[in-house]
Amino acid sequence: MINVTKTFLPPQAEYQTILKRAWKTGWMTNRGILVQELEAALKSYLKVPNLIAMTNGTLPLQIGIKALGLTGEIITTPFSYVATVSSIVWEGCTPVFVDIHPDYLTIDETKIEAAITPSTSAILATHVFGNPCHVEAIESIAKKHNLKIIYDGAHGFGVTYKGQSLFNYGDVSTCSFHATKLFHTGEGGALICKPAYYEKMFYHHNFGHDGPEAFYGLGINAKMSEPQAAMGLAVLPYFESILKERKAIVDAYNLAFQDSDLQLLKIRPETEWNYSYFPVVFKDETQLLQVQxxxxxxxxFPRRYFYPSLDRLPYVNGRVCETSGTIASRILCLPLYVGLEEEALNKIINSILNNI
Structure with missing residues (x-):
């Protein structure tokens, strides 16, 4: 069985060796030595000023919204995983959808200003499949209208745009370390923010604590555990080889489909991409279902990332976004993971070419 993805697992002995260090201390949570070590390693690798490791990739979004004091309307994309929008609603704000660029699949920056109202407090945009949003245009709009910017960078680990980490853009950036991601901690995530916001983000993720008996303010439990951090420390040394193997698979797909009628993802110029997904867009949903x-x-077993378009969710009253809707109905992400064998890759390619 060939699934859309497969978790990369480092040698079990290496994971256990790292985990034994936590075993010796008896400290499994509450920011032990492994969590602190992982944060330092990730800050160094990604070249970001600060980073808070968390227990999943959704809590950073919720904490970002809460800590920035966002209220009212938040402009966002309808083409993302549901956590992007559910986090907005969960924090008592209203998502306002702006349609996507038909090639890059990120929020269409030319349509953002028309959606701004006196109730707008922020823009929450997704770097879809690790493809950067038009961050310069979004920053310009945000400054003009005094809005905060949060980037859902769940897919963005290892991506650089114009020579720096994708996570260095915006007031807050988030990342997922879910087991299906290129870099993972089994389950986990991180929040990266401007230095001015770091202290508040930090105490929000740890119940609001200021030491063991005092509190800065409101908080929640979003802390990463030592077993999670151990997995991250075991996976990180393999990240460059993970990228290399995934690139080879992406190159094979691109070569096979370059003369077909399939629409392939267009990567924004000046981006060093991470080969996180390989989406293809079919001419219509009927063709997609036939190929599937x-x-x-x-x-x-490929997967329909992202379907349905989030403006169709039952708990939002979203304006209909035509481009997102049609892309969502026609897009399929193909299997892409370390260990995908050539025979399997050829089977996937031939099956698709024979059915379009």
Whole structure:
């Protein structure tokens, strides 16, 4: 069975060796030595000024919204994983959807200003499949209208744009370390923010504590555990080899489909991408379903990222975004992971070419 992704697992002995250090201290949570070490390693690797490791990739979004004091409307994208929008609603704000660019699949920056009202407090945009938003245009709009910027960078680990980490843009950037991601901690995530916001973000993720018996203010439990951090420390040394193997698979897909009618993801110029996903867009949903059925019959299971378009969620009253809706109905992410063998890759490619 060939699934859309497969978790990269480092040698178990290496993971256990790291975890033994926590075992010796008896300290499994509450920011032990491994969490602190992982944060330092990630700050160094990503070249970001600060980073808070968290227990999943959704809490950083919720904490970012809470700590920035956002209220009212937040402009966002309808083409993302549901956590982007559910976090806005969960924190008592209203998502206002702006349609996406048909090639980059990120929020269409030319449509943002028309959606701004006196109730708008922020822009929360997703770097879809690790493809950067037009960060310069979004920053200009935010400054003009005194808005905060949060980037959902769940897919953005290792991506650089114009020579620096994608996480260095915006007031807050978030990342997911879920087991399906390129870099992972089994389950986990991180929040990166401007230095001025760091202290508040930090205490929000740790119940609001100021030492063991005092509190800065409101907080929640978003702390990463030592077993999670141990996995991250075991995976990180392999990240460059992970990128290399995924790039080879992406190159093979691109070569196979370059003369087909499939729409492939257009990466924004001046981006060093991370090969996080390989989406293809079919001419219509009927063709997608036909190909999906053929792949499933061959024991290949791609996934419809992202479907449905989030403006169709039952708990939002979103304006209909036509581009997002049509892309969501026609897009399929193909299997892409370390260890995907050439025979399997050829089976996927041939099955698709024979059914379009």
């Amino acid at each position: 059925q053929a792949l499933n019959e061959a024991s290949v």
